[in-house]
Amino acid sequence: MKEHQYSTTVNWTGNTGNGTSDYKGYERNHTIQSAGKAVIDGSSDPSFRGDRTRYNPEELLVASLSTCHMLWYLHVCSEAGVVVVAYTDHAKGTMIETANGGGHFAEVTLYPSVTVADASMIEKANELHHKANRFCFIANSCNFPVHHQPTCRVA
Numbered sequence: 001m002k003e004h005q006y007s008t009t010v011n012w013t014g015n016t017g018n019g020t021s022d023y024k025g026y027e028r029n030h031t032i033q034s035a036g037k038a039v040i041d042g043s044s045d046p047s048f049r050g051d052r053t054r055y056n057p058e059e060l061l062v063a064s065l066s067t068c069h070m071l072w073y074l075h076v077c078s079e080a081g082v083v084v085v086a087y088t089d090h091a092k093g094t095m096i097e098t099a100n101g102g103g104h105f106a107e108v109t110l111y112p113s114v115t116v117a118d119a120s121m122i123e124k125a126n127e128l129h130h131k132a133n134r135f136c137f138i139a140n141s142c143n144f145p146v147h148h149q150p151t152c153r154v155a
Contacts, residue, residue, distance in 0.1 A: 006034075007034065007035070008032055008033065008034050009032075009033045009034070010030055010031070010032055010033075010042075011030060011031050011033070012029075012030045013027075013029045013030055013031060014026050014027030014028055014029040014030065014043075015027075024049070027043070027049075027051070028043045028044035028048065028049055028050045028051065029041070029042070029043045029050075029051055029054060030042045030043065040055060040060075041053075041054040041055065042054050042055050042056065042057070042060070043055075043056055044056055044057070045058055058093065058095055058105075061093065061105065061108075062091050062092070062093040062108055063091070064138045065091065065093075065108050065110065065136070065138050065139055065142070065146055066089045066091040066110055068136045068137055068138040068139065069089070069110055069112070069129075069132055069133065069136050069138075069139065069146075069148075070087055070089060070112065072131075072132035072133075072135045072136050073087070073112065073114075073128060073129060073132035074087065075132075075135075076128045076131045076132050076135070077125065077128055080124055080128060081121075081124075082116060082121045082124050082125045082128060083116060083117035083118070083121065084114055084115070084116055084117075084125070085115050085116065085117055085155045086113075086114070086115035086155070087112060087113070087114050087115070088112070088113045089110050089111060089112045089113070090111045090113075091108060091109065091110045091111065092108070092109050092111070093105055093107070093108040093109075094106045094107050094108075104143075104144070105142070105144045106144055107144050107145045107146070107147060108142075108144070108145075108146050108147070109146075109147040109148070109149060110146065110147070110148050110149070110150075111149050111150070111151075112129065112148065112150045112151075113150075113151050113152075113153075114150060114151070114152045114153075115152075115153055115154070115155050116152060116153075116154060116155065117154075117155055118154065119154045122152045122153075122154070125152045126150055126152050129148045129150050130148075133146065133148060
């Protein structure tokens with residue numbers, strides 16, 4: 001068994017002068033960095049006083065599920081001889097706020113739209129989403145269902 005380590009640095013940039021002395025007196029803005037990579041501007045969801053022009057943790061979780069699935073899907077297609085020439089996903093997640101102010105994700109649904117090189121590949125291309133899901137590191141780490149509603153067409 002191999003073990004992999006991942007490091008990021010999150011830096012809160014929302015101190016407007018008085019720190020967190022007042023709930024409404026500070027911004028939720030922050031940056032996310034990893035060595036040698038572009039900085040991601042983050043905030044909280046606008047529902048929680050965040051900046052709508054920045055990514056929030058909930059969007060990043062949905063994006064992580066979507067990209068992990070896509071990368072595994074492309075891998076298993078490559079191994080199976082399915083030639084994918086385009087891939088787009090419009091993933092959606094549902095988070096439930098709880099009475100105590102916390103919350104949790106109830107589900108995420110991926111909507112991958114795949115374009116393959118030949119009509120003979122469509123059936124196998126659709127089947128391989130199940131295999132990709134079994135390998136997806138992020139989906140395997142979630143305690144909520146990750147659904148798939150794929151479509152496939154020929155280039």
